[in-house]
Amino acid sequence: MNNSENLHSKRRIYEKSQLIESEIKETPIEQFRDWFLDAENAPEVSEANAMAISTVEKDGCPRTRMVLLKSYNGEGFIFYTNYDSRKGKSIENTHQACLNFFWPSLERQIIIKAHVEKIAEHLSDGYFHSRPKGSQLGAVVSPQSQEIPNRDFLENKLKDLEKEYENKDVPRPENWGGYIAKPYEMEFWQGRPNRLHDRVLYTLEDHIDWKISRLAP
Ligand SMILES: Cc1cc2nc3c(=O)[nH]c(=O)nc-3n(C[C@H](O)[C@H](O)[C@H](O)COP(=O)(O)O)c2cc1C
Numbered sequence: 001m002n003n004s005e006n007l008h009s010k011r012r013i014y015e016k017s018q019l020i021e022s023e024i025k026e027t028p029i030e031q032f033r034d035w036f037l038d039a040e041n042a043p044e045v046s047e048a049n050a051m052a053i054s055t056v057e058k059d060g061c062p063r064t065r066m067v068l069l070k071s072y073n074g075e076g077f078i079f080y081t082n083y084d085s086r087k088g089k090s091i092e093n094t095h096q097a098c099l100n101f102f103w104p105s106l107e108r109q110i111i112i113k114a115h116v117e118k119i120a121e122h123l124s125d126g127y128f129h130s131r132p133k134g135s136q137l138g139a140v141v142s143p144q145s146q147e148i149p150n151r152d153f154l155e156n157k158l159k160d161l162e163k164e165y166e167n168k169d170v171p172r173p174e175n176w177g178g179y180i181a182k183p184y185e186m187e188f189w190q191g192r193p194n195r196l197h198d199r200v201l202y203t204l205e206d207h208i209d210w211k212i213s214r215l216a217p
Pocket residue numbers: 047050063065066067068069079080081082085086087088144145
């Protein structure tokens with residue numbers, strides 16, 4: 001093979017843990033909390049709250065990018081972004097997303113299918129104003145996902161805004177805020193030996209009950 005790398009023999013044995021019915025939680029949020037705490041407490045996991053989020057675009061193709069989970073509760077998973085970004089436009093169009101957490105050292109993956117909606121404005125305000133001023137200005141400066149002429153465009157805009165807001169609070173841009181992804185399916189994947197991994201799927205039924213099933217690896 002010319003100029004291509006063969007990865008056929010790259011193989012890892014997964015043997016750190018297991019996910020069996022007698023040990024799993026009744027609801028996926030409780031199960032998520034258990035695994036998320038494990039990830040947060042694992043020193044080798046640098047950003048336990050980094051997740052991939054896929055949204056489907058108008059051409060029918062999904063687009064996946066990373067964002068940071070900023071809070072979660074019984075209702076869902078909250079992240080912040082620019083509402084006019086590519087993901088923002090997809091979400092406004094479909095109100096759907098798929099989230100993925102992968103913590104390689106724990107040999108764990110979680111896949112979440114969710115309905116997505118904007119959070120209340122006062123919650124976005126609260127989070128925006130809790131961020132360092134530099135991050136607040138960054139959100140104002142960046143027309144996320146739009147084409148810009150060059151790097152200087154951002155740097156110059158930042159300098160201007162730094163002056164403008166030197167002694168003033170930065171208002172949250174209307175097009176920047178939080179989304180909550182409300183799950184209706186959550187799959188927990190635990191690597192196991194011989195590729196016989198554990199896959200436990202929680203499916204929301206009648207908007208209230210979580211049905212638990214096992215999927216073949
Ligand atoms: C680890 C990591 C965390 C990120 N967190 C966020 C975030 O919380 N919000 C955000 O808007 N972009 C975040 N980004 C940038 C996005 O991946 C992406 O480039 C940006 O949101 C524009 O995506 P879009 O054009 O598909 O909407 C993050 C990137 C990485 C690699």
